[in-house]
Amino acid sequence: MRFDFAFDEGRMRALAALFGVRxxxxxxxxxxxxxxxxxxxxxxxxxxxxxxxxxxxxxxRSWWKVAGPAHLSFVDRGVTFGTNLRRGACVRFHRPVxxxxxxxxxxxxxxx
Numbered sequence: 426m427r428f429d430f431a432f433d434e435g436r437m438r439a440l441a442a443l444f445g446v447r448x449x450x451x452x453x454x455x456x457x458x459x460x461x462x463x464x465x466x467x468x469x470x471x472x473x474x475x476x477x478x479x480x481x482x483x484x485x486r487s488w489w490k491v492a493g494p495a496h497l498s499f500v501d502r503g504v505t506f507g508t509n510l511r512r513g514a515c516v517r518f519h520r521p522v523x524x525x526x527x528x529x530x531x532x533x534x535x536x537x
Contacts (some may be wrong), residue, residue, distance in 0.1 A: 428452045430464075437492040441465070444494040451508060460516065465504040467495045471522045473535040484514035518534055 432438045437481040454461045460476060462469040484523035485491050491507025503507070507513070 426456075427452055430506070430508040431511070433488075433511075437488050437508065437510070440492040446494070446508070450507070462506065465494055467506070469506075469522055470510050472516060475520055475522070477517040477519045479517070480515045481512055482515045483510070485510045485513075486491075 430453075432441070432448055432451075435440060441451075444465050449466045450463060452463055455473070457473065460469075460471050461475055485507070488510060490496065491505055491510070491513075493507075495509065496505040505513070
């Protein structure tokens, strides 16, 4: 199943585009075997068995904390893929994902 990111118009969308993040290059895909995320030039890939949990997050108060490229969190060692201030999905992993030392990833996506 593929999920497209929900983009806010204006400042966040323009800033994301500067980093190559556009609706055509931002999505998350879940298969029975793995989770894949593309966010412009950034990629995240993990086995489904490595996913520890998922929580809905937001709303976010500060556009500069989520807009633009993928953001690393020094608090929870997570990575945020932000495209809107309304809400997102935070994915936690049992083990760090391949090619990353991050323990979690947050992706903003449209409401169900």
